[in-house]
Amino acid sequence: QKEVEQNSGPLSVPEGAIASLNCTYSDRGSQSFFWYRQYSGKSPELIMSIYSNGDKEDGRFTAQLNKASQYVSLLIRDSQPSDSATYLCAVNWGGYNKLIFGAGTRLAVHP
């Protein structure tokens, strides 16, 4: 089992719809969770971090965390073609100052 798992996609949604991206992790000791966006050929850029169970909203983005289920998700409301990218879930690892990244979910928003 991989430490951080994401569906590779592609996840295809129409413009204006809600995109839902999911991530599961295996280390119960993980306390910090991050979503990064990576456009093709570019480096990852931070979208959001979440540390507590529940929802955290930032503009069109909402991160959801459920530590009991070891599950973190990212919702993108009013999806735009410019949101088309690979979304990486990252989880801190065992109290160490390291992040483990999932392989990413490729999102395609079509007009």
Place this chain on the structure above:
Amino acid sequence: EADIYQTPRYLVIGTGKKITLECSQTMGHDKMYWYQQDPGMELHLIHYSYGVNSTEKGDLSSESTVSRIRTEHFPLTLESARPSHTSQYLCASSERGQETQYFGPGTRLLVL
């Protein structure tokens, strides 16, 4: 947001050459990281540093080496490049006490 720079952005080099990939950050971050990422694949941590004179190997075995003589500078060196080293190399940094990592633009390496 961190200002983190990598040079060169693209490098094409022949087998057996020695190369150094540069990474610098201007935010005074204590922690710095090197990742390797093949196209469409996940990031793999190859080296990290928690401060000056501190370096550790990451989760993915790599023939590269790193040094951290100054806080702002974390170069990666390959003594003898091979085609298997062809990849994208991403440098990141984070503040002491924080886990959020900020990435540089990356270096695309092609070894012929």
